Amino acid sequence: MAPVAPPAVVAPAAKSAAHEHHAGREKPARERESTSIRVAVEKVDQLINLVGELVITQSMLAQRSNELDPVNHGDLITSMGQLQRNARDLQESVMSIRMMPMEYVFSRFPRLVRDLAGKLGKQVELTLVGSSTELDKSLIERIIDPLTHLVRNSLDHGIEMPEKRLEAGKNVVGNLILSAEHQGGNICIEVTDDGAGLNRERILAKAISQGMAVNENMTDDEVGMLIFAPGFSTAEQVTDVSGRGVGMDVVKRNIQEMGGHVEIQSKQGSGTTIRILLPLTLAILDGMSVRVAGEVFILPLNAVMESLQPREEDLHPLAGGERVLEVRGEYLPLVELWKVFDVEGAKTEATQGIVVILQSAGRRYALLVDQLIGQHQVVVKNLESNYRKVPGISAATILGDGSVALIVDVSALQGLNREQRMAITAA
Numbered sequence: 001m002a003p004v005a006p007p008a009v010v011a012p013a014a015k016s017a018a019h020e021h022h023a024g025r026e027k028p029a030r031e032r033e034s035t036s037i038r039v040a041v042e043k044v045d046q047l048i049n050l051v052g053e054l055v056i057t058q059s060m061l062a063q064r065s066n067e068l069d070p071v072n073h074g075d076l077i078t079s080m081g082q083l084q085r086n087a088r089d090l091q092e093s094v095m096s097i098r099m100m101p102m103e104y105v106f107s108r109f110p111r112l113v114r115d116l117a118g119k120l121g122k123q124v125e126l127t128l129v130g131s132s133t134e135l136d137k138s139l140i141e142r143i144i145d146p147l148t149h150l151v152r153n154s155l156d157h158g159i160e161m162p163e164k165r166l167e168a169g170k171n172v173v174g175n176l177i178l179s180a181e182h183q184g185g186n187i188c189i190e191v192t193d194d195g196a197g198l199n200r201e202r203i204l205a206k207a208i209s210q211g212m213a214v215n216e217n218m219t220d221d222e223v224g225m226l227i228f229a230p231g232f233s234t235a236e237q238v239t240d241v242s243g244r245g246v247g248m249d250v251v252k253r254n255i256q257e258m259g260g261h262v263e264i265q266s267k268q269g270s271g272t273t274i275r276i277l278l279p280l281t282l283a284i285l286d287g288m289s290v291r292v293a294g295e296v297f298i299l300p301l302n303a304v305m306e307s308l309q310p311r312e313e314d315l316h317p318l319a320g321g322e323r324v325l326e327v328r329g330e331y332l333p334l335v336e337l338w339k340v341f342d343v344e345g346a347k348t349e350a351t352q353g354i355v356v357i358l359q360s361a362g363r364r365y366a367l368l369v370d371q372l373i374g375q376h377q378v379v380v381k382n383l384e385s386n387y388r389k390v391p392g393i394s395a396a397t398i399l400g401d402g403s404v405a406l407i408v409d410v411s412a413l414q415g416l417n418r419e420q421r422m423a424i425t426a427a
Helices: 017-023 029-033 041-065 074-097 109-120 137-142 144-158 162-167 200-209 220-228 249-257 410-426
Strands: 009-012 099-101 124-129 134-136 174-183 186-193 261-267 271-279 284-292 295-300 304-308 315-317 323-327 330-336 354-360 363-369 371-379 393-398 404-408
Touching (some): 041 371, 109 124, 109 144, 134 137, 137 144, 144 174, 144 186, 144 271, 220 249, 220 261, 284 354, 284 363, 284 404, 330 410, 354 371, 354 410, 363 410, 371 393
Parallel strands (some): 009 124, 124 174, 330 363
Antiparallel strands (some): 099 134, 186 271, 284 371, 323 330
């Protein structure tokens, strides 16, 4: 009779808040009832929208006050500064109402891991880190399915069977870590296992068989990102445990739709870490505004690495009309924003403009613009509900002068640029 795998062990990273609460003195019922009220999400959303409009109006007033003589209007300018601080505090307070702890998501995984580990005949210890880390309610509900897929994938394909782990000199019990932490205006969620890691040769062979453009010089991280390609799967059998043969392209697409991106780090024989970076909220964005001719675009600040003025000797042509920019020995694809969106009157010579180095989904590229305007926080407006979906654009915002600026989808921009060049070459 085959031995039955013991249930997975759950190791919480910290004591639960509920335990600490009950350990203290119980408050009177009347006092407990007065500490919170139930409010419909629609009312909170309406309040957030109104505060957003207030912030836009405040930005318009601030822009007008900057044109005044500080000697004759010193008191007004000082008051405008106070209004800006108050509006920012109000905005942050209202946004915090929609925040929920990641415990809402993490709490469902101990049972999932225990059941799947038993089904697969594996022994797994789950560790939860950062359960109190907060995320916007709309995002926290949408991240459940992608995380569930990643956890299932780690259990099914990552962590080895007990006998395989013993042969590799590992502890018979596999480790799976779910963690969350704030990084600036983002949340970083990681799924880490100490399993077999990704098989580089197997992934490359599968990619070649599917007609994907690969080469042996790709880094391990670049090879790892291939598993997120549409329809990509190295599973020999379709099971109901992890992906049902679909692969993880759906996970990547769902995360990108939330304004985030996914990265992967893996070492064969040691394990894999899949990192998800998401904005804390979809209502507010820290951005860098850039100008192309008479148009202003917003770049998400979390994707901006650096900016520089390109030199002619650093630009190198490629087949199909593409160019790359050499930056400290690294060759980055050059995307010209004026060409992508067909903006007239822009600087067509790369050496006359400014290049912004962007990173998305683990890949870097150089974006050519005419001018950098500055960094500021913007209120995100849904473009699809007011107009239609525009390729390469994720949303819009209203600037301090009342004009509309488009927020660039940095993850889609490079692919859109390549598609346009291929279409031109084919024509």
